[in-house]
Amino acid sequence: MRIAAFEVRDDEREAFAAEAERVGVDVDLHAEPLTEGNAHLADGCEGVSTLGQSHLDAALLEALAQRDVKVVATRTIGYNHIDLDAAKRLGIVALNADYAPNGVAEYTVMFILLVLRNYKPALWRGQVYDFSLQGLQGRELRNLTVGVMGTGRIGATVIECLTGFGCRILAYDPHPKAKVAEHAEYVDLDTLYANSDVITLHMPLLDSTYHIINRESIARMKDGVVLVNCARGELMDLDALIDNIEAEKIGGLGLDTVETEGDLIHRDRRTDILTNRGIAYLRQFPNVVMTQHMAFYTDAAVHSMVSCSVDGIKSVLQTGGFRTRLV
Template sequence: MKITAFETRDDEKRAFKKLADSLNIEIVLINKPLSQHTIELAAGSQGVTVLGHSKVDEGILSKLKELDIHYLSTRTIGYNHIDLEAAKKLNIRISNACYEPHGVADYTVMLILMSLRKYKQALFRANVNDYSLKGLQGREMRDMTVGIIGTGKIGAKVIDNLSGFGCRILAYDTYRNGNILQKAEYVSLDELYQQSDIISLHVPLLDSTYQMISQDSIAKMKNGVILVNCARGELMNIADLIYAIEHEKIGALALDVFEKEEGIYHFDRRTDIIKNRDMAYIRQFPNVIMTQHIAFYTDRAVEEMVVCGVQSLHSFIKGEKASTELLY
């Protein structure tokens, strides 16, 4: 059995080798994304695995089928970079990854605390030997109402983490998670917007969630609200966020993701001209924290993503059901 892995990083190589040995299969590692220019490198493979920078459109999927490759996995939870309808039409089976929610949940709480305690401003001052206190007074979590939008694995773990701080926790989801009912109160989305001091997003990118944080929803929120997004950049309307920051409606913003981050995040672009004006402008605000899509990035999560990506292909090829199969 031969599998070709595209977009491989150095931090994944140990996990790939371990799987190749344990499953007695050949895994070819390619550091470039899957594209029309690299797809021939997968010739002779029964399956391929990618990360999020590979844009797997109908053309790529058709070429995979020509190469007699009928199985593809993405080592990411999200799968917006894959044309699932085309995959279904071409009868190419797709799987996504899963990993334990602890890393992203821990990171979310860290961003909340950094925003509450104005860490960015404090850090900038310390770098120029300014140790004054004015403007750095923070707030305590126990006095906050925190709204969690999306109570799947990650959202539920964030709630679990926050429950030890003594804050009031509100939750919204189209499907209620019975495991959190002792720690959080389910409310309508409008109630969550209106009552929360802090709002954190943990929903997938769907037509119904695209730019759900926009002028209309922000208008319903408290003045000085703190917004945190470790999910998908496209959940937020950036122009509306900038307006709300400039007019001090938003008290702090913490983003690990950003719309049109592709080709920027996870790359060294120090000497390049970056064509994302919103990203350049919004990061200069003293109350905005931005990190480069690393909430997921822990040793355990990286290994789990590789394991999912390879084992699901192994199951497909052997005629078994993959636990994370998308049913296409």
Template sequence: MKIAAYEVRRDEQKDFAFIAEKFGVELTETEDNLTLENIDTVNGAEGVTTLGRTRFDRALLTAVQERGVKYISTRTIGADHIDLTAAKELGLKVCNSNYAPNGVADYTVMLILLSLRKYKPALWRAQVNDYSLAGLQGRELRNLTVGILGTGKIGAAVIKNLSGFGCRILASDIRENPSLKGLCTYVDNETLYKACDIISLHMPLLESTRHFVNAETIAKMKDGVTIINCARGELMNIPDMIRGIETQKIGALALDVFDKEDGIYHENRRDDILSNRDMAYLRQFPNVIMTQHMAFYTDAAVQSMVFCGIEGLCDFAKTGHTETELV
């Protein structure tokens, strides 16, 4: 089987070499996105694997299908960059990746603690030899109530991590996760907003969850609420988040993702003019932490993403299906 791999990072190359030999596939690799401009590079490939920068709209899906591609894998959990309806109509099978939730869950707790202990302004001061304490008094997690929106694998792992801190944990989801019995209390969203000092988002990005956190929901939250997002940037209405920070309704904000981050995060843009004004403006607040979509980025997760990306395509070719099939 011939597979064309796109958006291949240097840290993936060793794992790609190992898995290609294990499954006996012919693999071509490039760091470029797959686009209509370089579409002929898929010629002869039965399967294609990419990360999230390649946008599989109907035109690109049609182009790969016309060149003999039958299977597509995304080395990400989310698949909102793929038009699944078009893929199904074209007869293309699509699968996503999978990795343990621990890395993102650990990172989420880290962002909670950094926010509570005001580490960002403390770091700024230390860089100019200012070691004063005024304005840096933090809060202890054991005295607070944490709300988790979404209790799938990652949300559940966050709750299990937090259970050791002694804080009260509330959760909301369309269905309860039985593995969390005794660790949290399920409530409706309205109750969670009113009761929680910290709210962390762990929902998938769907049309029903796009801009889930907005002016209306923020108004229902506690004054000075801390909000954490290691899921998807589009879950938040960014102008409303900015107003929340400016009015101090939001006491702290920690984001590993951002709306319209494509073309910025995971790229070296140090000498470029960036057009995402909201990103530049929000980043400068002392109570806002922003990292470059790296909560997932651990050695174990990268290996799993590569393995799933190739194994899923091989399963399609061998049996016609895979456990992570989306179409």
């Protein structure tokens, strides 16, 4: 059994070697994303593993089907870069990865604290030996209300982490969970917007959630609200964020992901001419903390993502369960 893995980072190679030996498969490792132009690299492979920069649209899936690829597995939880309808039509199983929610949940809480305590401008000052305090006064989380949008595994773990701070926690999810309700109060979105000092997003990217944070929804929030996004960039309208940071309606942003980030994420662009003005402009504000889509990035999560991919492909090929199967 042979698998072709694409977008393989150096930190994944050891995990791929260990998992391939453990389950008894051969894995060809490729650093570049999978495209129609290099689909021939999957020749002789029954399964393909990718990350989020490989856009598995209908044309690419068709090219893989012609090469007898039966399974595509993304080493990410999100799967909006896969055309699921095309995969189903072509008889290709689509799999996503799974990993413990703790890394992203802890990163989310870190972001909340960094923004509330004005860490970014404090860091800037410290680097030039300016140890003044003016403008750096923060807020204590215990005195605030935090709204959590989406209470799946990550959102629920964020809520669990926040309980130790003594803050009031509001939650929104179309499918409330009894265990989450022990620590948070489920409310509708309007109530969450109107009452939350901090709002953090943990929703999948769907047609119904695209730009769920927009000019209209921000207008319904408290003045000075802090927004955190460690989920999907397209959940937030980038232009709306910029305008409302400028207007001081938004008091701070913690962003591990931003829409239009595709050409930037996980690449060294220091010597390039960048055309993504929105991200370049947003990141210069002192109350905006941005990182390079790395909330997931822990040793445990990386190994789990590789393991899910290799295990999932082998399991499907062995059982013949040829259908779309996502966790």
